[in-house]
Amino acid sequence: MTAANEREIVVGADGSAGSAAAVRWALSEAAASGRTVAVLRAWTFDPLADLESAVARSYGEIASRYRHELDVTVARACPDADLAKVRTGAIDxxxxxxxxxxxxxxAMLVLGSHGHSRVLHLLVGSVSxxxxxxxxxxxxxxxxxxxxERGPLPDARPDPLL
Incomplete structure (x- = not known):
């Protein structure tokens, strides 16, 4: 464990709205805490699940495509981010x-949630x-x-008319 890793915030990103929110949060936290951010996309070569992967010319080409997608995600999530403190990577x-x-x-692992169900793995996703x-x-x-996006918190006081 290096001092650099201890200060790094790792973010899992997959192109979803949840991962974009996770990237935004991590960049904000990094700016406030002085940490660096590693935005990572995990992937496996599965030609049955990803036709584009099946016709790709090389492993390096796929990894390069994912790194480019992550660079775009970071740029969109926080255009004012200090990119010198952000690295992206595709991990196999x-x-x-x-x-x-x-x-x-x-320092921490940041992930997005899709939050559509009552059961934990459906609430946060099986990866989360x-x-x-x-x-x-x-x-x-x-x-x-x-x-x-949600708006103000609901008023916790009881409605006097009810």
Whole structure:
């Protein structure tokens, strides 16, 4: 574990709205705490699930495409981010185990949530659930919809007319 890793915030990103929210949150946290951010996309070569991967010319081409997508995600999520403190990378492997490996020595692992169900793995996603149970550092789950998109908090006081 290096001092650089101890200060790094690792973010799992897959192009979803939840991962974009996680990238925004991590960049904001990094700016406030002076940490660096690693935005990572885990992937496996599965020609049955990804026709584009099946016709790609090389492993390097696929990894390069994912790194480019991550660069675009970071630029859109926070145009004012200090890009010198952000690195992107495509990591080979199933997302849960790959992100857990990346969490070793990190300050925190940040993931997005799709939040559509009552059951934990449906609430945060199976990758998020796996990481919550296995990560080597604290895990932050960021809702896909930000607080600004939800509007003001409901008034906790009882309605006097009811």
């Amino acid at each position: 492997g199933a997302p849960g185990p790959a992100l857990v490996r990346a969490s070793a020595g990190a 659930e796996y990481c919550l149970r296995q990560a080597y550092c604290p895990v932050v789950i960021v809702p896909a919809r930000s607080a600004e």
